[in-house]
Amino acid sequence: MPSAASEPGTLRRRILAGEALFGAWCGLDSPLAAEILARAGFDWLVVDLEHGAATESSLLANLTAIEGAGAAALVRPQSGERLRIGRALDLGAQGIVVPRLDTAEQAREAVTFLRYPPAGARGVALMTRGGRLGSVGHADVADLNDDIVGIVQIESRGALEAADEIAAIDGVDVLFVGPADLSHSLGVPGQFGSAAYQDALRRVVDACRRHGKAAGILLYAAPSYRPHLELGFTFVGLGADASFVADAAREALRAVGAT
Numbered sequence: 001m002p003s004a005a006s007e008p009g010t011l012r013r014r015i016l017a018g019e020a021l022f023g024a025w026c027g028l029d030s031p032l033a034a035e036i037l038a039r040a041g042f043d044w045l046v047v048d049l050e051h052g053a054a055t056e057s058s059l060l061a062n063l064t065a066i067e068g069a070g071a072a073a074l075v076r077p078q079s080g081e082r083l084r085i086g087r088a089l090d091l092g093a094q095g096i097v098v099p100r101l102d103t104a105e106q107a108r109e110a111v112t113f114l115r116y117p118p119a120g121a122r123g124v125a126l127m128t129r130g131g132r133l134g135s136v137g138h139a140d141v142a143d144l145n146d147d148i149v150g151i152v153q154i155e156s157r158g159a160l161e162a163a164d165e166i167a168a169i170d171g172v173d174v175l176f177v178g179p180a181d182l183s184h185s186l187g188v189p190g191q192f193g194s195a196a197y198q199d200a201l202r203r204v205v206d207a208c209r210r211h212g213k214a215a216g217i218l219l220y221a222a223p224s225y226r227p228h229l230e231l232g233f234t235f236v237g238l239g240a241d242a243s244f245v246a247d248a249a250r251e252a253l254r255a256v257g258a259t
Contacts, residue, residue, distance in 0.1 A: 006070050006071055006072050006094075009147035011094055011095065011149055012094075012146070012147060015174060015214045016214075018214070018234060021043040021044060021214075021236070022044075022237075023042050023071075023235075023237050023238070024045055024239055024240055024241065025052070025237055025239070026046060026052065026054070026241050027051060027052030027241060027242050028053055029054035029058050029062070030241065031061040031065035033245075034047070034066050034069075035068070037066075037071070038067075038069030042071050042238075044071055044074055045073060046097055047073065047076070048076045048240075049077050049078050050077065050078050056087055059091050060129075063075075063091060063092050063129075064092075072094045073092065074094060074096065074151070075088040075097070076097035077099075079099065080098040080099065080100070080106065080109075080113075081113075082113045082121065082122075085098070085110070086113060089130040089148065090125055090130045090131070091128070091129055095150065095151060096148070096149070096150065097153060097176060098110045098152050099153050099155070103162055104166050104169065107169055110150075110152070111150050114150050116141050116142055116144060118142075119145050120145065120171075124138075130144075131144070132144070149174070150171045150173050151174040151216065152172050152174070152175055152176065153176050153181075154204055155177070155181035156181065156185045160185075160186075160200050160203060163204050164210065164211075173213060173214060174208075174214045174235050175208055175213060176217065177204055178218065179219070182200060186200060201231060202231065205231055208232070209232065214234045215234060215235065216234075216237070217235075219237060219239070225238065
């Protein structure tokens, strides 16, 4: 049985309560690796269908591995299309990380795909994991909307300029910075200490604070964790399954003087 931490609705309530929550990216398409990360104690894990090795056909195994080990299972679909988001939710994702949005209007549309009518445009299919496999009646379907976490990535100039408007949208719970894409969009690729990039981070955090939302980011270097928390990020990815494997492998070789 899932632990309380992975129960539907728990993650969203904790996000909106302002808790600092830590997660990681799952890109290897390995349910076993995902379970290991969940058992390590992460609050949430994202199965990455945009850049990772997983596909919709392998998504269910990853979601169940994460949930069973006590973390909240999120999905970044290949795009923000209705059917991509709907498939991930029907398979049981507790929330969606929507990539590559540039305007508030696009974010507003994507949020409708997270919600059943009349609040949104998600297709009603009750015999799905996301619909609780038929255990929820039609009269109570709308209540499921409150459990879904909406995460919009800020990874372009357009999204950054619209950050305040995006944060104001009901159903957008997290504005999540993609450091690589955002730095490239700003013309300072990989220059995470640059004034332009740091100003962008503060702009995202300020927008989230104004509207009671969480600022999120994916980090890979341990020395960067504390500064970002102090800046105001509360939904923080601390790496990915692939980076953990690579880092540990290099460290083992360094320990024996092989590199």
